[in-house]
Each structure stands twice: as C-alpha cells, then as structure tokens.
Amino acid sequence: MASDDQPVPVFPKPVTLRDVAAQAGVSVATASKALNDQGRMTAETRERIRETARGLGFRPNSLAQSLLRRRSFTVGLLTNDTYGRFSLPLMSGISDALVDAGVSVFLCHVEEDPRLGQLHVEAMLDKRVDGIIATGKRIDRHLPVDLSNLRVPVIYAFTQPDPDAVAFVSDDGGGARLAIEHFRRLGRKRIAHVTGPASFAVVHERARAYRAVLAETGLPVIEPLLGAWSEAWGHEAVARLFDGSGERPDAVFCGNDQIARGVIDALRERGLGVPDDVGVIGFDNWEIVAEATRPPLTSVDMNLAALGREAGLTLLSLVGGKPATPGIRKLPCRLVVRQSCGRLPDG
Amino acid sequence: MASDDQPVPVFPKPVTLRDVAAQAGVSVATASKALNDQGRMTAETRERIRETARGLGFRPNSLAQSLLRRRSFTVGLLTNDTYGRFSLPLMSGISDALVDAGVSVFLCHVEEDPRLGQLHVEAMLDKRVDGIIATGKRIDRHLPVDLSNLRVPVIYAFTQPDPDAVAFVSDDGGGARLAIEHFRRLGRKRIAHVTGPASFAVVHERARAYRAVLAETGLPVIEPLLGAWSEAWGHEAVARLFDGSGERPDAVFCGNDQIARGVIDALRERGLGVPDDVGVIGFDNWEIVAEATRPPLTSVDMNLAALGREAGLTLLSLVGGKPATPGIRKLPCRLVVRQSCGRLPDG
DNA sequence: CGATTAAGGGAAAACCTTTTCTCAACTGAG
DNA sequence: CTCAGTTGAGAAAAGGTTTTCCCTTAATCG
Secondary structure, eight states: OTTTSSOOOOOOOOOOHHHHHHHHTSOHHHHHHHHHTOSOOOHHHHHHHHHHHHHHTOOOOHHHHHHHHTOOSEEEEEEOOTTOTTHHHHHHHHHHHHHTTTOEEEEEEOOSOHHHHHHHHHHHHHTTOSEEEEOOSSTTOOOSSOOTTOSSOEEEESSOOOTTOEEEEEOHHHHHHHHHHHHHHTTOOOEEEEEOOTTOHHHHHHHHHHHHHHHHHTOOOOOOEEOOSSHHHHHHHHHHHHHSSSOOOSEEEESSHHHHHHHHHHHHHTTOOTTTTOEEEEESOOHHHHTTSSSOOEEEEOOHHHHHHHHHHHHHHHHTTOOOOOEEEEEOOEEEOOSTTOOOTTO | OTTTSSOOOOOOOOOOHHHHHHHHTSOHHHHHHHHHTOSOOOHHHHHHHHHHHHHHTOOOOHHHHHHHHTOOSEEEEEEOOTTOTTHHHHHHHHHHHHHTTTOEEEEEEOOSOHHHHHHHHHHHHHTTOSEEEEOOSSTTOOOSSOOTTOSSOEEEESSOOOTTOEEEEEOHHHHHHHHHHHHHHTTOOOEEEEEOOTTSHHHHHHHHHHHHHHHHHTOOOOOOEEOOSSHHHHHHHHHHHHHSSSOOOSEEEESSHHHHHHHHHHHHHTTOOTTTTOEEEEESOOHHHHTTSSSOOEEEEOOHHHHHHHHHHHHHHHHTTOOOOOEEEEEOOEEEOOSTTOOOTTO
C-alpha cells in the first residue's frame, strides 16, 4: 500500500480522428475530409464534424501525416557555434520564414567530433527532416560533417559550402566598405584596420575592401593589423598604432566588437577620447557588447536574421521541388550607428 | 528545351524494410526481427539479413517507429532566452543526458508573444514529443506559455515552475556563499555586494546569503546595492561605494559578470588595482566575458550543463512512467577562480 | 513408425491519417 | 417510368515498422 499513495500522473490518451468520427457518427474518411475542406458533403455534416473535433480537442497526429506525405515539416539546423552568437539570430530568421509554412526548426549542435556529428545528421535523416541548413562559427570554416550526397536538400548559411551547394553569406567586403565610407564622410583622414587572424578568408576580404575604398578616395592606407578576435589583441594593436613616431590614426575599423572594445579601452588609457580624438567602428553588432561599450559602439551588422530568412525560404522552395542554382549568394550588411564613430561637426 | 537543361537534383528513394526483406528473400516480419534481435531464426539467416541491410544502407524510418511506439524519442526545449546564454549550455547538458537513450532535443524559441508561444507548444505536441523542458532567462521568471495540464511530462529548468511541477534551479544562495567565503579566506575585510534589480528573487536570495556569511564571520555588512544587470550599473555602483568618506571596500561581489566588468573598469579609472587593492568576483561565469576581462574574472558558475543533464535524466524517467516528486531541486554552484579576486599572500 | 515438441519463418493487425475509388440514393429530363 | 448525371458518404489502400499469433517443417522420443 505504501507504494500506492504516490499519485502517478496519468496522461490522457490523445484523441484520434477515429474518436471524432465515432462521436460524430461518420466514417474516418468523412471526418478527415470535413476537417481538411476536401471531398463533398453537406455543409451541415461538415460543420457538425468540425464542432465535434473542437469539442474533443482533436489535433491530428503529425507523425501519421508525415508518414503519409513523406515529409516531416521539420528542418534541421546544424551548427557548431557553442555560444549561439551567430546561430541563434540565424535560427530566429529561419523560424520566421518557415512558421507560415507550418515547418519547425530542429537545432542540432555538433561538437568538433566528426563521428558524433555524423550521428546527429543520421538521426535527423531518420526523422525525415525535409532539409538541412548548415551553419558555423565563421563564414569560411567547414562544419566537421560531410553533407554532400544527402537524401535531402542542404543549404549553407554563414559557413563554407560544399561545391555545387547553395549558400548564403554576408557580404563582408561590402560591410567593410560601409564602415570606411562612413568614416570618410565624417571627415576622418587616417583610418586604421585592426582585425582577426590571417587564416580567415573574411579577414582578407575586408582588408581588400578597406584598401580599395581608401585608394578610391585618396586617403592613406595603413597596413592592416592582423591578430586575434579578442579584446586583448585590440588593446595590443593600439599600442602598435599609437606608439610609433609617425602620424596617428583618427579612426579604427575593427574586425569584431570585442577587438573594438579592447581598442576603446586602450585609447582611454592613453587619454585619447572616443569618438572625439579617434573614431571606432566594430563588426558583428553583437548587441550585448556593442551597447555596453562606452561610448556605445557603432558596428557593422551582418543581418543574420535576414540571412536566415532567405536560407529558409530557399530551402522551402528546394523542398517543393523547384531547383535552385548552386553558388554563393552574398547578402548586404548594414551599419548600425551608435556613438563611437563620431558625427558630422555640423550634424 | 531551355527549361530542360537545369538539372533538377533528384533525391534517391529511401530504402525500406520491405526492400531489405525482398532482397534477402524473407518477409518484412523476419527482417524486422533480425535487425532488432527479436524472434527466433538461425544465426545464419539473421546475419544474412543484416548484411543485406548494411549493403542497402537501410535506416529505419523513425516516423513509422514513433507512430507505432507512440513515442517520438524527441523532447522539446522551450526557451525565451534570445541570446542563448543560459539555454545553450543547458541544452548541451540535456543532449548529453539523452543521446544515450537515442533521444534528440528540439530547441524552440518562444518570443514574448503568448499566442505564438502556445502555437509552438501545440506544434511540439502534435509532433508527439515525449516531454518538454522549459527554461527562461532567469530563475524567477515565468515563460509566457501555459504548460500545466499538458499531455506530456514537463520539467522546468532555470525558470519559475508551475506549482506541483518538477524543477531544477541553481543554488544561488550557495553560490553567493562560495564567493563571500572565498574572499574571507583571502583575508578581505570589507566586502561589498553590487547586484541586479529588486524585482528578481535571486537578488534577494544572494543578498541574504551575503549577509549571513558576513554575520557568521563578524565582518561588517555593507548594504547591498541593487540596480541593473549592466556594466553601466557596475560603473555607477563603484562611484557610490568609493566616493563617500567612509572606509572603502576591499572586495566586491557582483550579481553578474557584466556588472563585474563595469566595476573593474571603474576601479581602474580611479587608479585602484584589481586584485591588489580591490578583489572582484562575478556571477554566471559567462566565459566569453569573464576571460576577456582584465584581469580575468573569478566568477560563480551555475553549472548549467549539469543542471541540464539532471533535467534530462529526470524527464526521461518521467517518460518511462516513474513518478517524480514535485518540487524545486537546487543544484550547487561552483567558483571558477581566475585572477580578479587575488590570492593568498603566502600562496 | 507415429506422435509430440521445438524451431524457423510468415501473415496480419496495429499505429493514425489521407486519398482514391466505389456505391447507393436521389434529382431532373425525356 | 427510365436513364443519365449528380450528390453524399463509406471502404480500402497507402505510408513503414513492430509484434502477436499461427503454420509448416524438422527433430526427438517412445
């Protein structure tokens, strides 16, 4: 008896179409058609069945539907971005694009272990996901998983695609251009660039844009400083830029917001004011950092949610059988202006 | 013709158990039993069927299995934590606990809109998730969704549970105790506490622990400063603590890592060294912040992955039919010692 | 050698929904 | 009154797997 007084929560049996049909006094076929606006029957019958379904709280079993339609109305989002800094905004955009089609998103975090990753992919395929979106920590890094020759369409977003795949990435060169041109419009003359390690493709792409804009406008190019994606590197880079005897920068374009943060801290320690003496622009627009910086950081936003939306819509049309031409599509960045870059004297 | 040269990628038909059976020359029933180690047959037959399945690359259709077993081997993780700062570590712990049971996790982000949230929950139920784990931004905040009386078991992790539910939260009081006692062991005499807004239950819980430890050890209590969860507030709080004429703190225990960061910056601006003049300990151990702080921040870690693991295991046993006594279970925090708190003089 | 038992394997139902096909009844026209 | 055509609704198959029950054959025992 002692083991009996623990109330075992009993979960009610889900109500099936059969139950609805029985209660309404029709066959399951008719019930199904009534609820899906299919087939022919009197408006009265249709309404009666619907009313019964509502009353019973009937919800169709997606599993059964999926089995029949050979689609699960689910897509998998594969990522190895531990902190979700890039994958969560992306996911939010994807969900956004898919929710109207009744499709949900399955976030699947794959560690660096390729075996475990492959396992997760298999699990998704077994669950008959309609498609997979792959994303990573950085645009030019591969996921530790092989996604070629899968049974479902694959889209790459913000990560290095396989050849012949469809991919969406941000236009980092354009983003850099945005930042530098903004500095130029504000009248900055000596614009430096502090960025991440040479092993990242985007580092070179942005540096190219940096040089190009400066060349176009006749401003001097300061050799970009390549280092790490960290605050500490931003700090150190300021020492390199400002310790020399040469003319000093009046603006720094940084490869990410953490570097920018380190730059700003270092400038303050040197008694240089931001934005009055030196303007600073970051990259990523990681709000939680950009807004906490003093002064709040102007930063290039990669529009990850929009990227996710595009990826989602494209995947959807791929699932629908419409072919998509493979290749990399670049989506524009936008500049989020806060206070670290300064403003026009007359503004 | 022009529309014909676009190669439409054709995805191979998945191979079914029927295919395996046909190729092996047995019935589907036998094939199924062979692959699942059920039924009786010669070892030779079993092996032959397995070999055929391997050769064909057969993978059972989870949808069909789930339909039959009335379980999807999927659990939903519901969150409204936009940046994933808390939900991702949690999810990683949950996945960890469930992967051995072959269960995957469905991350579902519900915005503040309750209607959309309810919609997502319905979608998960329709997909026949085995259970749901709810989590939020902060321990004492409700999700904008009603999860009572669902058809599946629900576990709350790091969010305010419904009454009679099973919940796991971190022991914030214990975490505070850890920090203060560490300061005391290091010989700090005047320990201040700068924390978040009064509207959070954990703020009071930690403040209680703060007072308790100080009272136990005979150290003076400085009235905790309640403000916001931001760097700016940490900055401002330093002004309040150090501008007065009274004796100054030699240690500050902060409500989160961002506050700690603001505190450290403000101290540096005042010419006070961390940890030599003032020790600082944060809360959350958000590595990306804690490690970037100069000096690297000692912080209380809430062990979210462990929390997730516990939640996952408990949900699993609930799904298995074993009852769990409702109530809130607190899991211990741990102190991650870096350099901002100082060390023993003789250490 | 006949009868019993065990072993090996198959048929069919079940899970739940959708869809096509079929069928009965009824309408209106000739 | 008969026939074509329409309307309303049900039967059945399909989707892929698991499991129970049954049947056949071979082996064992008396």
